[in-house]
Amino acid sequence: MDPQIFFRLSIGSLGLRLPVDALKDRPGAVPxxxxxxxxxxxxxxxIRRTRVPLVSSPRGSPDAISKPVVFYLAESDVKTLTVSRHFSVPKPNLQITVYIGKQGSHCGVTGRRLVIGCLGLEIGLEQFEKPTLLHNGWIGLRQKKGGEVSKHGPELHLQVRLDPDPRYVFKFEDETTLSPQIVQQQGAIKQPIFSCKFVKDRRSSMSDEDGDDAEKRERKGWKVKIHDLSGSVVAAAFMATPFVPSTGCDRVDRSNPGAWLILHPNAAGSAESWQPWGRLEAWREIGHPRDTICLRLQILSEGQEASILVSDVAINTDKGGEFNIDMDRHEPIAGGFVMNCKVSGEEKCSEPLVQLAARHVTCVEDAAIFMALAAAVDLSVKACRPFGRKAKKGVFGHSFCS
Known part of the structure; x- marks a missing residue:
């Protein structure tokens, strides 16, 4: 398997150094x-927004290991960002505006923000194939748009790094319930890697019809098995907790979420012997104008009772969305990007698209675990549909994709 080109651009080690009289002409900004x-x-x-700590000492420096702002760039993004390099006067493609605000608001920002200054950096991305430090140190801020940098004005400290972050890209060729083939994408080339086998308990409800029958008020017994090209089962997702409506409503609620176990074969066991890898919980949250499907993944450490929360994501029920495992979002930072899975809304044909960080895939079996997880994410969107609503033809087993 050959990965596709991706980059991780991080902007960290942020700090602001202000002259004493920087805000003397700005009433109300002193506090x-x-x-x-x-x-x-x-x-x-x-646009990404983050806090900037104030560095009071002239010789001080910000925390070098503080949480950075991270952009993930596909090869197409890099090509777009490097267009400016072909102009006679390169246009800065990294622009930062620094604000000051009052305590108690998001990121220290109130309704009216005061601009401290701004800067622009023109960074080339196309020639780097190894980790590169693009900038590290203090840089003066322009205090007016189009203005010049003052020698005694505010300064921003930042560190800009570019790291190769290759990824494998996989695509389910049809709806998960139709047991599709899974291919790896490399440009225009599609290579079959896995097949996905969906099985439902014959007692489970798939029709979403109204009625007093308890079997039609729960979704249970769904299973997904991932097979390699030889036909061997290399990963699976089993519905561990049924998706049932909570008392007094017709939806799967936070108080009683449905859950999947993500498993891989136990090498020391017999056939169909499984080792738990993770637990995925899902429920529906009421919202305006649309509801969301909330997904929470915990990794089950082998030999330990404690689990590790690695993802807590909400997906729009109408438009769909992305399920991520991204350790750049956690404190302390460890592991970086792991997985991204794009799924469609509950009434649409969904063919999950999965990206995996190449450094987390040492063999085909590693990738298979994430395919089982992606299938469980996709099926959770369907399993969290309100029980009083009939599904469109195609959501459960009959494709309506054209």
Missing amino acids: AYSKCSCDIRLGDLP
């Missing part, structure tokens, strides 16, 4: 010295 934040824009990617 907010310690409540600074910044917006980080990289090309046309979504």
Whole structure:
């Protein structure tokens, strides 16, 4: 298996150094010295916001191991961001605006934010094939748009790193309930890697019809098995806790979530002997204008009773969304990006698209575990549908994809 090109661009070690008279002409800003934040824009990617600690000593430096802001870049993103390098006057593709705000608001920002200054860095991305430090140190801020940097004005400390982060990309070729083939994508090339076998307990409800029959008020006994090209089962997801409506409502609620066990074969056991790897819980949250499916994954450490929470994600029931395992979002930071799985909404044909960090895949069996997890995520969106609503034809077993 050959991975696709991805990059991890991190902006960290942030710190703001202000001259004593920096805010003397800005009434009301004095109490907010310690409540600074910044917006980080990289090309046309979504703006990221984070806090910026104040460095009071002229010789001081920020925490070098503080949590960075991370952008993940596919090869297409890199090509877009490097277009500016072909102009006679390169346009900065990394732009940072620093603000000051009051305590008690998100990231130290209130309704009206005061701009401390801004900066732009033109960073080239296309020639790097190994970890590269693009910038590390203090840089002066422009206090007006289009203005120049003052020698005695505010300064921002930042460290910008670019690290190769290759990923394997897999695609379910049809709906999970139709036992699809799973292919690896490498550009325009699709290579079959796995097959997905969906099995339902014959007593489980798949029709979503109204009625007093208890069997039609729960979804249970669903199983997914992942087979390699030789036909051997290399991973599985079993519904461990039925998806049932909570008392007084027609939905799977936080108080009683449905759950899956993600498993891999036990090498020391007999056939069909399984070793638990993780537990995925799912429930439905009421929202406006649309509900969300909440998913929580815990890794079950072998030989230990304690589990480790590695993902807590909400997916829009209408538009679908992404399930992530990304350790850059955790404290302390460890492991970086692990997995991303894109699924469709509950009324749409869903063919999960999965990205896996290459460093976490040492063999085909490693990837298979994440395919079982992706299938469980996709099926959870369907299993959390309100019980009083009939599913469109195709959601459970009959494809309506054209």
